[in-house]
Amino acid sequence: MSKERARRRAEREAERARQAALRAEREAKLARRRALVGRVTALLPRRPVRIVTQGGIIARRRRAQNGAVALLFAVTQVIVWLLWSSWMARFGAFVLSLLFVPLFVTLVFDRRS
Template sequence: MSKERARRRAEREAERERLAAARAAREAKAARRREVRDRLVGPVAGAVAAVLPRRPVRVARQRGYLARRRRTENGVVAVLWFLVQVLAWILLDSWTARLGVFLGSILLLPVLVTIVFDRRS
């Protein structure tokens, strides 16, 4: 019986040592990362460190039919708005008229987008 207990104790101690070694390796790796980060951006105060991201965040573009359709619609709207501005610049000589077209197009753009691209119908 005592041999079995000794064997189990040895297994527990070996597991404990393995976990301690893994923890020490993780802490050493984190310390190296902190050291590299501090060399690159300088030491960071405690309150600000929580705000900084741990790693760069990659923003993925949404995929699928609806996302593609929305991107197409937004592109069409942007191109048409830009063309209206260019035509106003070319055809109108008055700065007040150009400003009026600019402000009018900004104010009417959401209304026209809602009417033309309404998804409820």
């Protein structure tokens, strides 16, 4: 009876040793993989920091207003480009548009008055 128990104990210990060897091999493989990934990612450029935009109603309104101004500016430039073939006229319209955009924004979107 004691020989049988000794044999089973030896089998259990052998199985534990085999499991420990497998676990050590997996951990070593994982450590090698992590080291390789670390070396590769060190070579890659870092991602820029993401800028979080405000989500309030005032921020959304401001973004909508800026989008409307940019769209109006682009539409104006396309119309001028299509109507006039003179480069001086196109350039003059561009400069005037740049000068009138702040005036337009102040007159239309200013809420202080």
